[in-house]
Amino acid sequence: MSGTEKALQGVADTLREFWAHRPVRPRAGRKLGGVATGIALRYQIDPVIVRIAFVALALSGGVGLPMYLLGWLVLPEEGDEVSPLESLTNKGHSSMSQAQTVLLGILLFPAFAFTVGSGGFQVFVTLAASVACIYLLQKNRGHLAPATLAEPPPVTPVPGAPAWDPLGAAPFAWDLPEPAPRPQPPAPRPRKPRIGLATLGVATLVVAGSAIAGIWSPWFTAPHVIGLVIAVLAAGLLIGSFTGGGRGLIWLLVPLSVVGFGMTTISFDGPTDFGDLKATPKTLAEVKDKYEISVGSLMLDLRELPDSGSVKTTVESDLGEMVVHVPKNADVTFRCEASSIGELNCLDRRADGSTVQVDGTDLGADGEGGLKIDLDVLTNVGEVRVLRD
Template sequence: MWWRGGKRNLGLVSGTEKAMQGVADTLREFWAHRPVRPRAGRKLGGVATGIALRYQIDPVIVRIAFVALALSGGVGLPMYLAGWLLLPEEGDQVSPLEALVNKGHSSVSQGQTVLLGVLLFPALAFTFGSGGFQVFVTIAASVACIYLLQKNRGHLQPAATLAEPPLTPPVPGAPAWDPLGAAPFAWDLPEPAPKPQPPAPRPRKPRVAGVTLGVATLVVAASAIAGAWVPWFTVAHVIGLVIAVLAAGLLVGSFTGGGRSLIWLLVPLSVVGFGMTAVDFDGRPSVGDLKVTPQNLSEVKEKYELGVGSVMIDLRQLPDSGSVKTAVESELGDMTVHVAKNADVTFHCEASSIGDLDCLGRTADGGNVQVEGVDLGGDGEGGLKIDLDVRANVGEVRVLRD
């Protein structure tokens, strides 16, 4: 039986290799026939318009996609700048970046190219510095969308803008139905009336918008029912689910036609959703950095919370005696707690989704990991007692004694 299993395994490996090779071939084909940034009809650098013309989809949908990516961890800005650098302009031989290394001519000057490259670095730093794990998911989803566009619409080309000239000019004075103009007795006869053509049937648009709105309504109803038992279904999370459904409807509509009306619901919902994630209802920011250095025990809060960003709690300025208990929680980002050398620390560190833990020498990394213990410091038992509970959904957790 071992050889049969070996054959099955060999077939599985071969199938995986073929699939990966197909993906690589599609991406290479995308690069070989990449979009061209037009000079007319663009709003900024022509990246969105060029993609829309290349794959014959609505330019508004592509622009909305870039805006949504910009709100999703800032990914849209470096992606747009990269497209500006890597996609050639209409009439140019190569892209601005390729022209910078002398691979051909580009109408974009070297100074503009260098400026775009300089702007790309802070955009990338901001994106990867504040987005965390979400950035990699968004980039992977963007690459998957590019792959699907090339796979399903790569054979399409932009529609021709110039009409074809007639093959032979008509002979002056000859009726159109006498192609040779060789019947003089018929030159004064009236032209025959054209045959009436039946009206062309109106194309039936796919009901993308209606189906998408129906699915979104079901999601809201199911979330309202599930919210009675599952605390996760908050207003912000339900809005996020609806935004995901509308975005999926726009993606399907870009392939099949229709669905453009969903934009008028997606844009305001995206603004509301971004606002709800940026500021909690109690007025505390949930996106940014949190740095706290309490000087006495009464200044230490029972809980420090942040949605997305970095957290630094410095407890080294506290007195050498007494006791304090605090919790630190974050959805996404790096968390660091500093404690004094001689403090007695009881700690529990956890990353509920994926993270990297290093709490007073005890380490763990991966998905759903936690460490806990008691560390009495360099002088043994005695001194300030600290009870720490540090939890992150995704990110890096550190409890350091320095």
């Protein structure tokens, strides 16, 4: 077996060991589903760090949300035989009902589809870093026994018993003097690894490399670069949680995550990028080449246009509902598409599911002639309707 094959075999063995002794979601001390708390207890690290890492991953291309939902489905709850997902296949009992499990599974698909559809290369890097962190956790701390949130009950000393015999097991020797404490040598101060400095160095290299790569590729915009830096900081925080260092990265990670989330969600060109957008042009000249919104509801009403001429427009959204009303007698050539997941109803042509599209030409009630409309309605995740009324 070659060195590469041995290394791959070692990685596979570590991941199998992780699955065999995966974290258990506790019933106490959790904030939502217990995924972050279960990971923290399994590897004896601070639960706050794991929660912050999930939030950072959620703001870095949205990866944290599907990862958390997946952990909720595949990690068993304390006291259960199997995970909720395994319970659906009758492998054992889970306290989560099958209806709740199916609902979580339904939520997982649009969350993952939206993440993959909107993040691109950034999502791939973040997922790879997350898997690497899980591998390192199992490799370095998989041998540890899971911690517990419950404290052992205190020992109640017997009245009159000396400190060295709090249970009063040897009353015949109570008159002996207390033993002098044994002097202990001073404990050496552990040398913490400089995870924080190393992570900042990698983040600096990412920024510099992105600036150079931006000369050839338009993908390396400010929001994407910030997302890559957030992924690096989150990975450094997770590594530092079990090597003893890097906690100071929180003070950079949190504000940077907020800035990155704002830059990817809110457009600074106008207020219509987030919320509701309604447009009712009355002349052909008023029809824009494109109507777009990031998240929200978009309604375009073309019913007040004149009965002759031609017009072409595109309606586009990342997440939400889009409705286009066309005149009763207009000749409409249309293309409706949901690139990740959605529901389409365009002039009675329907489709729903992942990566769906409908197109065609509808001549209206009067047949060919009159106003001609060329229409593209595109969404990433959402509902699309083109109605003639």
